[in-house]
Amino acid sequence: MITRTRPRRSPEPEGASPLQQLLTAALDDMKAVNVKVLDVRGLTDIADTMVIASGNSDRHVRSIAERVVEKAKTAGFRPLGTEGESDGEWVLVDLQDIVLHVMLPRVREFYGLERLWDHPETVPVAEAAPAPPATARRGRRR
Numbered sequence: 001m002i003t004r005t006r007p008r009r010s011p012e013p014e015g016a017s018p019l020q021q022l023l024t025a026a027l028d029d030m031k032a033v034n035v036k037v038l039d040v041r042g043l044t045d046i047a048d049t050m051v052i053a054s055g056n057s058d059r060h061v062r063s064i065a066e067r068v069v070e071k072a073k074t075a076g077f078r079p080l081g082t083e084g085e086s087d088g089e090w091v092l093v094d095l096q097d098i099v100l101h102v103m104l105p106r107v108r109e110f111y112g113l114e115r116l117w118d119h120p121e122t123v124p125v126a127e128a129a130p131a132p133p134a135t136a137r138r139g140r141r142r
Contacts, residue, residue, distance in 0.1 A: 019077050019098055020049060026071040027053050030064045032102065038117050047099040052113055054105045058088030064102045065091035 027035050032053040041048045055061035062085055069079050072095055080094040089107045093100040101113060
């Protein structure tokens with residue numbers, strides 16, 4: 001018999017918005033797996049926070065997204081929309097300042113949103129590289 005253990009939920013980061021606290025609590029209640037909260041301010045204008053979570057099956061993915069929408073509406077936050085409920089492999093919930101992605105693990109691994117959006121610090125653009133040395137002209141030798 002294999003039992004899965006989940007790591008304890010870390011305390012909410014200081015300064016987390018009420019919506020973010022509600023969202024992470026709903027994800028924890030629904031036993032979402034591998035929840036990652038990314039601060040994307042400065043990287044995009046579409047949201048301040050991106051939350052990525054996994055579900056164990058397509059039904060679980062849909063249920064997680066539905067519960068988050070339900071809890072948000074109950075708390076007075078109106079979701080702008082959801083996408084992907086029919087397939088259940090990847091459901092996106094747009095909560096204005098927070099975008100939630102709930103995916104199957106294989107879909108999450110394939111698209112790699114963490115690699116795309118998780119930049120711990122902005123790396124300055126390197127100075128323009130000096131021009132390569134001019135190549136010697138090939139011509140007639142005297």
